[in-house]
Amino acid sequence: MTNNTPVWTHTNFALDYDDTYTRDPDLWLDWVKRALEKGHTVKVVTMRYQYEGVTMDSRLLELVEVIFTERKAKRIFAKLKGYNVDVWIDDRPDFIVGDALL
């Protein structure tokens, strides 16, 4: 790098599943593997219920833990589960701070 932007040695990433991971699973699988190789932590944080996990990509589930928020706002739910997210990757950032309409 040619500037003074600091490079973080460890980041907790939250990767959304529906309409984020599912847009290009192969791309995200490569990204997850690379992130893990570099020492970062990646967890899927989804508004799905746990029983809805059966339809999720098993290749991804072999690599990372999934936090199922059951339609609850993601940020507070993840924090209560002990996962302090540094970077969110999500097609619906409103769901990070707000519950889904039921």
Ligand SMILES: [Mg+2]
């Ligand atoms: Mg989504």
